[in-house]
Amino acid sequence: MQAFQLIITRDPALFEIVALSLRVSGTALLFSTLIGIPLGAALGLSRFVGRRLVIALLYTGMGFPPVVVGLFVYLMLSRSGPLGQLHWPVIPSLFTPEAMVVVQSIISFPLVAGFTMAAVMGVDPQLRQQVQALGATRWQTTLTVLMEARVGVIVSVIAGFGSIISEVGAVMLVGGNIEHRTRVLTTAIVLETRKGSFDLAIAVGVILLGLSFLANVAMLSLQGRTFDE
Amino acid sequence: MSDPIYQLRCVTKAYNGRRVLQVNHLDIHRGEIFALVGPSGAGKSTLLRLLNFLEPPTSGRIRFLEAEFGPNQPVPLELRRRVTTVFQRPILLGRNVWANVAYGLRLRGQRDSALQVEMALEQVGLKALARQRARTLSGGEAQRVALARAMVIQPDVLLLDEPTANLDPYNVGLIEDIVREHNRERGTSIVLVTHNVFQAKRLAHRVALLLEGQIIEIADVDVFFEASRDPRTSAFVRGEMVY
Numbered sequence: 001m002q003a004f005q006l007i008i009t010r011d012p013a014l015f016e017i018v019a020l021s022l023r024v025s026g027t028a029l030l031f032s033t034l035i036g037i038p039l040g041a042a043l044g045l046s047r048f049v050g051r052r053l054v055i056a057l058l059y060t061g062m063g064f065p066p067v068v069v070g071l072f073v074y075l076m077l078s079r080s081g082p083l084g085q086l087h088w089p090v091i092p093s094l095f096t097p098e099a100m101v102v103v104q105s106i107i108s109f110p111l112v113a114g115f116t117m118a119a120v121m122g123v124d125p126q127l128r129q130q131v132q133a134l135g136a137t138r139w140q141t142t143l144t145v146l147m148e149a150r151v152g153v154i155v156s157v158i159a160g161f162g163s164i165i166s167e168v169g170a171v172m173l174v175g176g177n178i179e180h181r182t183r184v185l186t187t188a189i190v191l192e193t194r195k196g197s198f199d200l201a202i203a204v205g206v207i208l209l210g211l212s213f214l215a216n217v218a219m220l221s222l223q224g225r226t227f228d229e
Numbered sequence: 230m231s232d233p234i235y236q237l238r239c240v241t242k243a244y245n246g247r248r249v250l251q252v253n254h255l256d257i258h259r260g261e262i263f264a265l266v267g268p269s270g271a272g273k274s275t276l277l278r279l280l281n282f283l284e285p286p287t288s289g290r291i292r293f294l295e296a297e298f299g300p301n302q303p304v305p306l307e308l309r310r311r312v313t314t315v316f317q318r319p320i321l322l323g324r325n326v327w328a329n330v331a332y333g334l335r336l337r338g339q340r341d342s343a344l345q346v347e348m349a350l351e352q353v354g355l356k357a358l359a360r361q362r363a364r365t366l367s368g369g370e371a372q373r374v375a376l377a378r379a380m381v382i383q384p385d386v387l388l389l390d391e392p393t394a395n396l397d398p399y400n401v402g403l404i405e406d407i408v409r410e411h412n413r414e415r416g417t418s419i420v421l422v423t424h425n426v427f428q429a430k431r432l433a434h435r436v437a438l439l440l441e442g443q444i445i446e447i448a449d450v451d452v453f454f455e456a457s458r459d460p461r462t463s464a465f466v467r468g469e470m471v472y
Contacts, residue, residue, distance in 0.1 A: 130320040133281050134333040135310035135382065148323055 003202035014203055021184040024097050025165045028104030029112075032160050036109045037153060040116025041146055045128070055117070061110030066103075066163075070170025073103040077174065095176035100184070103170045108160035115159055119152020120145055151222045158219045165211055185211075233292075234259045234386060234418050235280060240289035242275050242442075250275045250442040252289075257386075260416040262408070264433035264450075266426055266465065272442040273422040277388045280420060281314045294385070310337065313384045317391035319375035321363035326355060329363045329374055333382040342381075349381035353407055369400030376404060380411055386418045387411070393428065405432055426466055430454055438462045 006014050043055060076083045077094045084091070092098030123145050131144045146153060168186035175182035177191055185208045192201035233256040242250040250272040257263050257280075265273045278284045279291065282304040291298050294311070298304055313333070321329050330349050334342040350356040353373040358366065363374060372392060379387055389408065393401040409432060412419050423429055429436050429450070436453040438445040438461065446459045457463050 124320055126316065126318065127320050127322075129278075129283060130314075130316060131332075131336075132283055133314040133316075133388075134336060134378065135306070135313065136336050137306060140336055144322070 002199040006203040017188050024100045028101045031105040032109035032112045036112030037116050040113040044117040044120030058114050062114045066107045066167045067169030070173035074173045100171045100175040103174045104164040108164045112156045112160040115156030119149035123148045158215050162215045236292035238290045240286045243287045261434045262419045264421045264429035264436045266429050267439035271439040282309045312386040313379045314388040315375050315379045317394050319371040327359040330377045349377040353377040369396050389421045
C-alpha cells in the first residue's frame with residue numbers, strides 16, 4: 001500500500017520520473033505527428049512512383065522491434081558513430097532526454113503515418129471530387145479529407161503515444177536510465193524491481209498503466225464514435 | 230436564347246487510349262436548362278466533369294465565359310469556382326446540415342455567411358434540420374442539402390448529374406421545383422444529366438442525346454420530343470432503344 005501512498009503524497013522522485021516521461025514522449029509524439037500525418041495523408045491521397053515501396057517500408061516500421069531501433073540510434077549517436085562524430089549541436093548525445101526523443105520519434109512515426117494513411121484511404125473517394133467541384137484548392141481538399149478522417153487521425157496519434165510511453169528497450173539503450181536525467185517510467189520499473197524496491201516499482205507501474213488506460217479509453221471512445229456515425 | 234456560356238469545339242476525352250467522348254460542337258447558353266440524356270456509359274458524366282474542369286479534355290478547346298482552355302492549360306481557381314456539380318449520390322461531410330451548406334462559402338473565405346445559408350436552407354425546405362447531423366438525413370433530404378450547398382455559392386453554371394436517380398417521386402418533384410425556381414430567379418445556367426426523358430421534358434429548354442460518347446442530336450425540348458430529326462432520338466424518346 002506504500003505504492004499508493006507515494007502516488008497520493010506526490011512523491012517528488014516519482015513525479016520527476018512521470019514528468020520526464022511525459023516530456024520525452026510528448027515531444028517525440030509532436031515530431032512524429034508533424035511528420036507522420038502529412039506523410040500518411042500524402043500516401044493516402046496521391047499516387048506516385050515508389051508509393052508502394054514507401055508503404056512497404058512504413059508497414060515494416062510499424063512492426064519493427066523498438067529495441068532494434070534503439071540499437072540503430074545508439075550506433076548512430078555514439079561518439080564513433082556516423083552522426084555522433086560530427087559533434088553538431090543539433091545532433092543529441094547519447095544518454096540524454098533528446099536522444100530518447102529521437103528514438104521514440106522513430107518508433108512512433110510509422111504508426112502515426114500508417115494509421116493516418118488508412119484513415120484517409122477510408123474516406124469516400126468521391127468526396128474529393130465533390131469538394132473540388134465546390135471549388136476547393138488542392139490544399140483545401142487535403143484538409144477536408146483529413147477533417148473527415150479526423151477520428152482515425154486522432155487514433156493514430158494515440159496509438160503512437162501508446163507505443164512509446166510503454167516502451168522500455170530503446171530508451172534504456174539510448175537513455176541509460178540515469179537518475180534525475182534520463183529515468184522514465186518503464187526504465188524505473190526495471191531498475192526498482194531489480195533493486196527489490198517494489199513499492200516504487202508498483203507506483204510507477206500504476207501510473208504507467210493509468211496513462212496507457214487513458215490513451216486506450218480515448219482511442220476506444222473515438223472508435224466508438226466512428227461506429228456510431 | 231442569349232450568348233453561349235460554354236463553347237466546346239472538337240473536344241475528346243480518352244482513358245488509357247480508349248476514347249469515351251467526342252464532342253465536335255456544343256454550345257450551352259446563359260440561363261438555360263440544358264438536359265443531356267442517353268444510356269449508361271454514353272459519356273454524360275464524363276462531359277460534366279470536363280464542364281466542371283475536374284478533368285482536362287484529351288484534345289479540343291473548351292471556352293467558358295471569356296476564357297478558353299485546352300488539354301494542358303490549368304483553369305484559374307476563380308473561374309473554376311463559377312461552376313459546381315451536384316452528383317447522383319449526395320456526398321455530405323460528417324458535420325451538421327448548416328456546416329455542409331456553408332462549406333462552399335467557407336472555401337471562398339466567406340465566414341459571415343449565416344444569412345445566405347439560412348436562405349438556401351429555406352429554399353430547399355430544410356431550415357428546421359439545420360443543426361442535425363447530415364449523415365442522419367434521408368436520401369431525399371441529403372440530396373436537397375447537396376443542392377443547397379451548390380446553390381448558395383451562386384455559381385454561373387450548376388451541373389446536375391442524375392440528381393434524382395435514387396429518389397422517390399415526392400422528392401423528385403421537390404428537387405425539380407427547386408431547380409426550376411433557381412433557374413428562373415437567378416438565371417443560373419443548368420446542365421442536367423438524366424436517364425429520365427420525362428424529367429428532361431419537364432425541366433429543360435434544350436435537350437441533347439448522347440450515344441457512345443457522341444452527341445446525336447441537340448434540339449429545343451419540343452422539337453426533341455415531338456419532331457426529332459434522328460431516328461435514334463425518336464427511338465430513345467419512345468423507350469425503344471435497348472441498351
